[in-house]
């Protein structure tokens with residue numbers, strides 16, 4: 671399995687307009703306001719603040735689920751979310767979808783974008799939801815009395831219709847869902863460093879079973895090993 675890749679999905683040529691799920695319901699029905707504030711509260715729980723990006727994340731998560739015909743997070747890890755940045759936005763998506771790193775239902779592909787792909791692992795359908803390119807300009811029109819951009823976005827992102835906020839596209843993952851999810855029970859040891867590799871993340875190379883680091887695909891350069899006893903001594907010597 672090749673682990674380094676540029677993109678996790680291929681966008682197909684057509685876009686789904688958010689209107690089938692957003693419009694036509696009347697603006698009052700756009701979303702239950704209590705539901706949204708509850709999700710925003712949940713999102714802000716682990717923050718000292720609520721911010722526009724969290725709201726964006728909650729709204730995006732809800733719309734992505736709607737595009738997959740879920741009105742609430744499905745159980746049994748059916749939903750997989752790939753967020754394209756970490757931080758406040760991701761926390762909003764987590765609050766809306768219940769998908770987390772701990773449940774192995776959330777991945778971060780850090781493209782530095784406030785976009786995400788939601789995958790129905792049962793049917794294989796995947797939808798990528800991204801903010802409309804002019805979302806900020808549109809937001810200011812929804813909060814004309816708020817001169818501060820930050821607070822205008824805070825207000826607007828809670829009331830804007832989906833079709834003004836986002837684009838939704840049907841996408842195909844470039845890695846099979848089975849490979850992304852993998853078998854959680856699997857474990858092997860790296861033939862070079864000996865460390866255990868779980869979740870089928872090993873790489874087979876010339877008859878060897880390698881971890882990503884030993885296969886030359888590492889995010890770090892190992893320098894000098896540190897003795898934990900020395901660490902203890904330093905701590906007590908302080």
Ligand SMILES: [Zn+2]
Nearest residue numbers: 720721723758
């Ligand atoms: Zn924030």
Ligand SMILES: [Zn+2]
Nearest residue numbers: 860863881884
């Ligand atoms: Zn290794």
